[in-house]
Amino acid sequence: MPSTPHIAIIGVTGAVGQEFLRVLDQRDFPIGRLTLLASARSAGKKATFRDQSYTIEQLTEDSFKNVDLALFSAGGSISRKFAPIASDAGATVVDNSSAFRQTDGVPLIVPEVNADAMNGISLGKGGIIANPNCSTIIMLVPVTPLHRAAGVERMVVSTYQAASGAGQAAMLELEQQTREVLDDQPPTCEVFDRQYAFNLFSHNSDIGDDGYNTEETKMVRETHKIWGDPNVGITATCVRVPVMRAHAESINLQLNSPLTADEARDILAAAPGVGIIDDRPNNRFPTPLDASGQDDVLVGRLRNDVSRGDDGRGIDMFVCGDQLLKGAALNAVQIAEKLL
Ligand SMILES: NC(=O)c1ccc[n+]([C@@H]2O[C@H](COP(=O)([O-])OP(=O)(O)OC[C@H]3O[C@@H](n4cnc5c(N)ncnc54)[C@H](OP(=O)(O)O)[C@@H]3O)[C@@H](O)[C@H]2O)c1
Structure with a gap:
């Protein structure tokens, strides 16, 4: 593997793809060559990275020649088709996406939690590593140190998830709807099927027979895989705000x-x-605005659960994390750093 790898970003024009560029730059990630890929709609557009202009190319099966590291953020169907092609061509x-998170043999990694699970994978030698769902990452960064200290028996989580x-x-739809509602115009509903501005609703993912939506199920199943323990009780309610x-x-x-709560705060201060x-x-306490653009997951409202028994085994807390960064691009780049 060269000390300055050839990196491809798939989905570079998207919300996560744009963050990949910023995070790679900010963290001085060594890059010998950079290939920027998106759909045919974006082919030919320009992007700037470290003062150099790049032409975005259309993703094809031939896009991965000599690529050492392929960072995918173009949706599940693109990953399902092209990640194995990239891996076969030698790119790690x-x-x-969620395409491979539950696939046996594909490590699902939060570097602070289970970096060991990707031992044996080397840059430029193929292989797929999955980035967990953003809500799962933001939950597990602060909960895992407490789990290590006192063991989580059961976890109840409610999310307040952003447009990004x-x-x-x-x-763009949230911005447009906000203007429209303030102007007494009917809101344009294209991404979501109902008014989002000045409203909130249950997460827009599919609902299963058990009544849980896919986002909620991901938080449960991914935590079990990352912690390597299917017996921890987890229930989630995911809401778009x-x-x-x-x-x-x-x-x-x-x-x-x-x-x-004081002990939990001390543990988290060192985490x-x-x-x-x-x-x-x-x-x-943490707000989404505090967390936006920040690498850290912010924690507050740490308190002893008033409903806990005399045995003192209940903690409440409120967390905020930038899911485009720690929930996506930053976590993926931190994974790649472990491979250098
Ligand atoms: N947003 C988050 O917070 C977040 C967090 C964790 C994981 N993720 C995952 O990351 C992925 C991207 O999310 P996003 O929020 O960045 O979405 P997005 O803003 O909608 O961006 C989608 C990207 O995929 C590209 N794309 C679409 N169709 C393509 C095709 N046929 N070939 C090549 N590229 C294609 C788009 O390129 P064009 O501009 O050319 O259409 C764009 O660059 C998804 O799998 C999502 O689940 C997102």
């Missing part, structure tokens, strides 16, 4: 051993990838 794939989680078009960027989550933990905003006197 880090995939942001549904891509560039959803962000009219916030432009960064997801929030309310998390209640029932633990195996006693843990106080990688976690920032704390927990200012009770001033009622200042």
Whole structure:
């Protein structure tokens, strides 16, 4: 593997793809050659990276010659078709879609949590690594240190998910609808099938026979895979809120051993990838605006669950994380850094 790998970004014009460019630059990721790929709609458009202009190319089966690292963020169907082609051509794939997250032999990685699970994969030697769902990553960065300290027996999470989680078009729709509603115009509903501005609704993913939507099921199944423990109890309620960027989550933990909120705060203060905003006197806790553009997942409202028994095994907290960064591009680049 060359010390300056050839990197391809698939879906570079999208919400996550644009963050890939920023994160690779900010983190001084070594790059020998860069190939920018998107659909035929974007072929020929220009993008700038480190003061150099690049022409975006259409993704084809021949796009991966001599590519060492392929960062995919163009949706599940594109990944399903092209990630194996990239891997067979020798590129190591880090995939942001859900296509391979539950595939046996494909590691599902949050570097702070389970980097060991990708041992044996080397840059430029093929292989697929999956990036977890953004809500799962934002939950597990702060919950895993507490899990290691006191063991999570059961977790109840409710999400407040931003427009950016549904891509560039959803962000534009929220902006347009906000203007339209303020102007007394009917809102344009193309990405979502109902008014989003000044509203909120259950996550727009498919609902299964059990009543859980796919986003909720992903949070459960992905946590089981990442922690390597299918017995942890997890239930999720995922909601789309009219916030432009960064997801929030309310998390209640029932633990195996006693843990106080103060002890949890101390553990989280030392945890990688976690920032704390927990200012009770001033009622200042994490917000999506605080988290936007930040690498860390922000944690606050740490408190002893008032409903917990005398055994002291319940903790409540509220977290916010930029799901385009830690929930997608940053996590994927951190995975790639482990391969260097
Ligand atoms: N948004 C998030 O917070 C987030 C978080 C975690 C994971 N993800 C995952 O990341 C992926 C991208 O999400 P996004 O939010 O960035 O979506 P997006 O803003 O809608 O961007 C989609 C990207 O895919 C490209 N694309 C579409 N069809 C293509 C084709 N046939 N061939 C090549 N490229 C094609 C688009 O290129 P054109 O511009 O040419 O159409 C665009 O670059 C999805 O799998 C999503 O589930 C997203």
